[in-house]
Amino acid sequence: MPINANDPKRKTWLEIPSVTDFPIQNIPFxxxxxxxxxxxxxxxxxxxxxxxxxxxxxxxxxxxxxxxxxxxxxxxxxxxxxxxxxxxxxxxxxxxxxxxxxxxxxxxxxxxxxxxxxxxxxxxQLPVHVGDYTDFYSSKEHATNVGTMFRGKENALMPNWLHIPVGYHGRSSSIIPSEINVRRPWGQTLPPEKSEPIFGPSKLVDFELEMAFITTDANVLGEPIPVNEAEEYIFGLVLLNDWSARDIQKWEYVPLGPFLAKSFASSISPWIVTLDALEPFRVEGPKPEVKPLPYLQSKGKKSYDINLEVYIAPEDGEETKICTSNFKYMYWNMSQQLAHHTINGCNVNSGDMMGSGTISGSTPDSYGSMLELTWRGEKPLKLSDGTERKFINDNDTVVMKAYCQNKNTRIGFGECRTKLLPAIEM
Amino acid sequence: MPINANDPKRKTWLEIPSVTDFPIQNIPFxxxxxxxxxxxxxxxxxxxxxxxxxxxxxxxxxxxxxxxxxxxxxxxxxxxxxxxxxxxxxxxxxxxxxxxxxxxxxxxxxxxxxxxxxxxxxxxQLPVHVGDYTDFYSSKEHATNVGTMFRGKENALMPNWLHIPVGYHGRSSSIIPSEINVRRPWGQTLPPEKSEPIFGPSKLVDFELEMAFITTDANVLGEPIPVNEAEEYIFGLVLLNDWSARDIQKWEYVPLGPFLAKSFASSISPWIVTLDALEPFRVEGPKPEVKPLPYLQSKGKKSYDINLEVYIAPEDGEETKICTSNFKYMYWNMSQQLAHHTINGCNVNSGDMMGSGTISGSTPDSYGSMLELTWRGEKPLKLSDGTERKFINDNDTVVMKAYCQNKNTRIGFGECRTKLLPAIEM
Incomplete structure (x- = not known):
């Protein structure tokens, strides 16, 4: 009889904790x-x-x-x-x-x-060599929040946003696994009160709560992947902390998009949870507000119900949960992202990584970045040790967790845990 | 006595043409x-x-x-x-x-x-496996021309442009060598007269005349490269045709920058000409209009006098020269680009490729793209066979050439030659 790794009744002879992200039904790589x-x-x-x-x-x-x-x-x-x-x-x-x-x-x-x-x-270690890293921007709540802050309420959501899974190319070389420290980056910024840019360590280092999928060799140059075949080419998912320096980003990002504000580091959880393991957690995504063009019309349940959490731990302090979100909030699903990415013939290879973009929900405690949680620092968060945070402080550790849960099984991703070290001396 | 490969007096025992891009003083890889x-x-x-x-x-x-x-x-x-x-x-x-x-x-x-x-x-073949591809935007004339067309004369050059060598991440997987055909891409566009986007083959496929430099392993994550050490980490240069679909670009690029408008293909010339071979052609770049921040202050001659040409050949027709430009027109030099790229600690590896951005001069015949040469199609170019071009037609071949020339020596790059095939059927 063929084995089905997802069988919720299977138990293992290994001694394992009663609650774990990695039961025998998970089997990540x-x-x-x-x-x-x-x-x-x-x-x-x-x-x-x-x-x-x-x-x-x-x-x-x-x-x-x-x-x-x-x-x-x-x-x-x-x-x-x-x-x-x-x-x-x-x-x-x-x-x-x-x-x-x-x-x-x-x-x-x-x-x-x-x-x-x-x-x-x-x-x-890093589970894959990432040839190309693409980051999407597929949470409507996040795009609306950031757009409101950067461009005002009227221009928050760009006219293309409901038609296109907006995305951009990220930097592959600086993708690092969980547990590797990150340095606060130096860079150019334009402080609000100044007319000329200044140079110094970023003052607004932020996390972005994302998930990313890892692809297999999907197509040859010139041939698009149909939206309803796209999942065949997705191996699995990891947690992604797309570190962001908001002050650098604000000054550099027009007109060609974020660059040094992001390329100093992107942290991922080390275990790739396969799409197969997530099968029991398929759900419908949000209903489209505008009918997508045919090449983006995915059929069936193409979203996944994955609980997401972010914690901050000060040096030698305990973790405070600061965000609770869910992968299913994403307006555009992975199939639509991959179909869009290849519609121009762009070729996708084994080990390519595609980030979801920050995953924010509709309530203020579900926002996936400090920028949104503290609304640009206007509403600082209180940690359990009584200290406040507008953005991430030196020596803070940011911990992201993700798991699926139904009455039978919990399939988790473990953690993506990264400490922010002070800027190097120059 | 140590050999100096650049010695202009050296002759080779090989029989070679009297005028060649590849005299014994070149020795590309x-x-x-x-x-x-x-x-x-x-x-x-x-x-x-x-x-x-x-x-x-x-x-x-x-x-x-x-x-x-x-x-x-x-x-x-x-x-x-x-x-x-x-x-x-x-x-x-x-x-x-x-x-x-x-x-x-x-x-x-x-x-x-x-x-x-x-x-x-x-x-x-492709000379390197490109781990990460970055494209800069370092010609002031090009940025001004495009900015004028996309955003109007008042907002042409963004406030950050004179302070930052603006750049963004490109797609590595679709970098191809000269002589490999490119397909006209499909994509979403918003025609001027419409309120909803449409789907179809791009109508405005364009070339971008660029050069790109190839790096060696330059730094570890977290450690910037000082601007006046940057050239130590540059192996050499190639010609780059950064294919662009202008209609897709216009609809997609706000706020995260160009994506599918570029990722369908980027063509490079196959021989990497070393920075050492270009040594006799060092020149001063344009005088800065604004004093750069200290980390961008490069000393000495950090530009190179490289003549650039673009030709279009219709199917079975002869080449018409449509553009004459020069690498030395670039406002930001390669040292500044690499110093900026790593100032946040971003790590650069062997085989990474960094494009200059389209290299336009100040005269209309030196513009490095059809977008600029025909001013968005308003002033079509006439080819030698009498036909006109606003952008690139199906089955046109775009040929880029580059060479340095002084009284002793010519050091050339050969060609970057690419034919545009019609869109695939869908």
């Missing part, structure tokens, strides 16, 4: 450095990191068409290139290997020693 | 497919393509610290990572090997057979 300083591709169940390279060498993927070194790599790009059929076979096989009833690995102590690490024994 | 279907790194002298992989295997680079397979690769990225000292040693050695007075290869028929190809025997 990532890259880690082991205690022996070897880089390998792995998955996670509970608080175990599982070495897929070792599993493969020991023959556990027999019968699946995989090259010998597919998991002995420092990125997932080649595995992602293998395509959806292979991803499914591998994920289903992993579910089977760790199924409570399967003795093969469970009762093989020697194999277990090679394969299992505790999560604090390993160091998570 | 590229990647090609040989008649035996092998990909190799090479250089070019006259109309000979020279296999550096074979030269290295035969021992001609003895004494230079190079890995065995450094030239047996399908991109120059690793060689560029070796750094300026190595680039110079290799270029100087090549000058020596092909020097008229040097019998080593000249008189070794067997070796020559392995190493030399005529240029029409090989197929040029």
């Amino acid at each position: 990532g890259v880690f450095l082991t205690r022996d300083d070897i880089v390998t591709i792995g998955t996670r169940i509970g608080d175990y990191a599982i070495d897929l390279g070792a599993l493969h060498q020991l023959g556990y993927f027999k019968g699946i068409d995989l090259t010998d070194d597919i998991f002995l790599q420092d990125t997932l790009n080649d595995f992602i290139s293998d395509g959806r059929k292979t991803w499914r076979l591998v994920r289903d096989r992993i579910a089977d290997i760790f199924d409570k009833e399967n003795p093969d690995l469970r009762d093989n102590k020697k194999h277990r020693k090679h394969i299992l690490f505790t999560i604090d024994e390993v160091e998570m | 590229g990647v090609f497919l040989t008649r035996d279907d092998i990909v190799t790194i090479g250089t070019r002298i006259g109309d000979y393509a020279i296999d550096l992989g074979a030269l290295h295997q035969l021992g001609y680079f003895k004494g230079i610290d190079l890995t065995d397979d450094i030239f047996l690769q399908d991109t120059l990225n690793d060689f560029i990572s070796d750094g300026r000292k190595t680039w110079r040693l290799v270029r100087d050695r090549i000058a020596d090997i092909f020097d008229k007075e040097n019998p080593d290869l000249r008189d070794n028929k067997k070796h020559r057979k392995h190493i030399l190809f005529t240029i029409d025997e090989v197929e040029m």
